[in-house]
Structure formats: C-alpha cells, structure tokens
Amino acid sequence: MKLSLYEVAKVVGAKNKIEEFSDLELTGTEFDSRKIKAGDLFLPLKGERDGHDFISKAFENGAVASLSEKDVEGHPYLLVDDVLKAFQDLARYVLDKTGVDVIAVTGSNGKTTTKDMIASVLETTYKTYKTQGNYNNEIGLPYTVLHMPQGTEKLVLEMGQDHLGDIHSLSEIARPKISVITMIGESHIEFFGSREKIAEGKMQIVDGMKAGTLIAPADKIINQYLPENQKIVRFGPNEDIYISNLYSHADYQTFDLNFMDRELTVPLPGKFNATNAMLAAYVGKLEGVTEENIKRGLQEDLKVTGNRTEWLKAANGADILSDVYNANPTAMRLMLETFQELENNPGGKKAVVLADMKELGENSKMYHSMMITAIDPEKIDRLYLYGEEMEALVEYAKDIFEKGHLKFYRKDLDKDELDDLIKDVAEDLGENDQILLKGSNSMKLSEVVKGLLPQD
Ligand code: IGM
Numbered sequence: 526m527k528l529s530l531y532e533v534a535k536v537v538g539a540k541n542k543i544e545e546f547s548d549l550e551l552t553g554t555e556f557d558s559r560k561i562k563a564g565d566l567f568l569p570l571k572g573e574r575d576g577h578d579f580i581s582k583a584f585e586n587g588a589v590a591s592l593s594e595k596d597v598e599g600h601p602y603l604l605v606d607d608v609l610k611a612f613q614d615l616a617r618y619v620l621d622k623t624g625v626d627v628i629a630v631t632g633s634n635g636k637t638t639t640k641d642m643i644a645s646v647l648e649t650t651y652k653t654y655k656t657q658g659n660y661n662n663e664i665g666l667p668y669t670v671l672h673m674p675q676g677t678e679k680l681v682l683e684m685g686q687d688h689l690g691d692i693h694s695l696s697e698i699a700r701p702k703i704s705v706i707t708m709i710g711e712s713h714i715e716f717f718g719s720r721e722k723i724a725e726g727k728m729q730i731v732d733g734m735k736a737g738t739l740i741a742p743a744d745k746i747i748n749q750y751l752p753e754n755q756k757i758v759r760f761g762p763n764e765d766i767y768i769s770n771l772y773s774h775a776d777y778q779t780f781d782l783n784f785m786d787r788e789l790t791v792p793l794p795g796k797f798n799a800t801n802a803m804l805a806a807y808v809g810k811l812e813g814v815t816e817e818n819i820k821r822g823l824q825e826d827l828k829v830t831g832n833r834t835e836w837l838k839a840a841n842g843a844d845i846l847s848d849v850y851n852a853n854p855t856a857m858r859l860m861l862e863t864f865q866e867l868e869n870n871p872g873g874k875k876a877v878v879l880a881d882m883k884e885l886g887e888n889s890k891m892y893h894s895m896m897i898t899a900i901d902p903e904k905i906d907r908l909y910l911y912g913e914e915m916e917a918l919v920e921y922a923k924d925i926f927e928k929g930h931l932k933f934y935r936k937d938l939d940k941d942e943l944d945d946l947i948k949d950v951a952e953d954l955g956e957n958d959q960i961l962l963k964g965s966n967s968m969k970l971s972e973v974v975k976g977l978l979p980q981d
Contacts, residue, residue, distance in 0.1 A: 563587035647822070648826065776793070
C-alpha cells in the first residue's frame, strides 16, 4: 500500500524534526539492504550485524528514507527508540487502514500447508495474499503485511512460536478475524517444558481477536485456555467439524466433510492433509466461498509452498532439515541454533551441510567465517562446507573438528565437487541421524537433498 514519509513518521512517533525533509511517497519497505529498490524505506534491524551499519548502502541502492535509532547525515530519516517496534506499529497501522480480513494459522506441523490451502480457497473469490516462505516471526509477519498488494481483501498469516509470548505479540499486531490452530504438537518443547505450555502459547492466537472464530483441535489439552468471547469450532471425530469416508491414496485423498455436500479431493499424500483441507474448506465456508470454489481451490488450483524450510525423511529413515533456497548470515545462524538445540534421535548424530551465501558484498568472507561462533562441535558430529566463500570458514572449523569430521568441497571457476558432496553425505548418513542443509539457491544443495530422498 502507498504510504508517505510524514504518515509513517506519525505512526512510529518519529522524534526528529521531519519538517526538514519534504514529504515523499514510499514505494516499499526492506530490512535487507541488498533488496532495496528505488523509493523504498529502509528498516535497520539487528541481525548478525546491526542494520544501522547498512543505512548508507541502502541509500546507495535507492532508498529514499530510513528508520533509525540514531541520527543520520544527509538523508531523510525517522528517529525512533526501537526500529522493530516501529516496523510492527506500521504493520498494525496498515492493517487498520486497509481493513483487510486477517486469517491467522498456527500449529506445530501442517501450518504452512494449511495456510496455503486456505489462501487457495479464498483466492477463488477474493484478492488474497499470504505469508511467503517462513516469514512467520516478529519480523516476517509485519514484513508480509507491508508487502501485501494494493486491494488485498483477505490476508492469510502464518504465526510461528519459538517461545511463550511470541504468538501473543503476533496476534496483537494482526488482530485476526479467524484463527486456526492445526495441532498441539511437541515442537520446541525444550523451551516450553510441556505440551500444556505449548497449548497455552498457541492459544494466545486469540489475544488480538475482537469477536471472531477460533478453529481448534478437539485435543483436551487446550480446554483450560479456551476464550469466552469468541465463536469456537472444534475439529475431530464427532466434533463440530469432521471428516468421513476418507480414502487415502499414495498421492491424493478423497473424503466427505460434515459441513459440505460434495466429496472433496486433495492432491497430496498423507491423511493429515485431509484434515488441513477440512480447515481450509471451513474457513472458505465462513468467508462465503461457494462449495464449487472450495473444491476447485483445494483440488485444481492448489499450490503448496515448496521453497521453504522443511523436514523431510531420507530413504534410510534419517531426518533432513532442508533450507536450501536462500541464505543470509542471520537466518543461517538462527537455523544452526535451532538445529543444535534439538534433541538427538536415539542412537543418532547430527550433521550439517553449509554452502555459500551469495551477494554478501565485500565482507562476504567475514560473514562466512563468523559462522564459526554459531557452530558447536559437541553437538555437530560432521560438518560439510561447500563453496568458495565457505572456504573462509574451513580455516576456523578445522581447529575445532577432529580429522574426518570436517569436509570441504570446491565450487569455483575450475572445479565443482558437488557430486562428491552428494556421494559423501549419503554414505555417511546413519538411519537415526539428523542433517541440516543450508545455502543460497544457486549452490544447488537441493541436489544433495534429492540424493538422500527415496528415489521414485
Ligand atoms: O531469519 S531471517 O531471514 N527472517 C526474516 C523474516 O522472516 C523470518 C526469517 C532474518 C531475521 Cl529474523 C533478521 C534479520 Cl536482520 C534475516 C535478517 C537479515 O536479513 N539479516 C541480514 C544480514 C545480517 N546480519 S541481511 C544482510 C545481512 C545482507 N547484508 C549483509 C548482512 C548484505 C550486504 C553486504 C554487503 C554490503 O556492503 C551491504 C549489504
């Protein structure tokens, strides 16, 4: 949506004299200076490095203004105490101003597929936008809001939780009209301590809702946290909404729903995808989508997010955490931390494959070598590094990994050892192991993942 500098200044409570600058139209917002386009507002967030160090880079790349926690020379800026908070306030403002309907989705597994299915159903009838990739945290959610196209009527937002309270803040920003909890699982139980706490965290999805609808599993664990001022719809056998006559095929499911006349088909494997589709169909009903369109949205038009972080099963049973489509230092560090915190599978070890992060500019080698501070050899049994930039990390990693536990593969003008990497990773991987792969798309780590998956 179109925002002007003065308008944003008001929303974020800019503390500097903005009258010094003339008002101007902002075309977009970015926190990664590599992505800045002419006319954008830059948001210097804290990651591996402090975004404030990149303000001049952002202006070079065409930014017309920046938020900032300190004074900026020679360019329009808005002085605030906390850039992240300002960014979130701005997202809240945009939601108010546009009046878009927000559908929020959380759950341990299946939230991404469910989000995609809901968006696919709504898209048949409304101008719809949804969370891209894994942009489901305190930065990703406001980013999604600020990137929704002009005229969006329905916004489907994924909400992730690493810690108790995360979903509370996200719900306060998003103020959902409909909230969907796909399941109460066990992910990040190491931070939460118990499934109760996970349930409590998920249920905070209603904290920002006025009068709306909560769709939640029949799982008793959430009963103690149910809100009083919302319409509540539970799903499961003999509940408010449920599946019957389910026929599960290798790559599609057919089933009936107690609130629809037609039989439905989803072109995805796994019974849980019938449940995800039921949730999407129900949201469609609530929003006035016809049965015909619901069916079409789930069956013909369904596109599920492929390019994101995903857990996959290797042919030998090992767990693969694949995040092979883009990379920046912050995201790589977060992923390493998350992966290392996971409990090992019984009798299993952990392996990590890291490939070059592209377009990091003149300090690229430094960013790569700094990853050493995010790697704990007590937790990682084998480290595979691949690419010219990653070679900078080898220098440091070889001091902390024993011989044979660190392997380097070249990719430069003269040589590409991708095939050796694929072969070694597959050979070394035990059936109880967990393996993380991360790097920029152009490094083709997707080929390594492919080499581990069951061949069809
Ligand atoms: O984990 S994230 O990717 N995230 C995004 C939002 O949705 C959920 C997932 C993430 C987060 Cl949580 C926070 C930040 Cl601050 C990513 C970032 C992020 O983009 N960090 C970045 C950097 C750091 N540290 S982007 C980036 C850097 C690009 N920058 C280098 C440092 C490029 C650059 C290189 C050289 C130059 O001269 C100028 C720019």
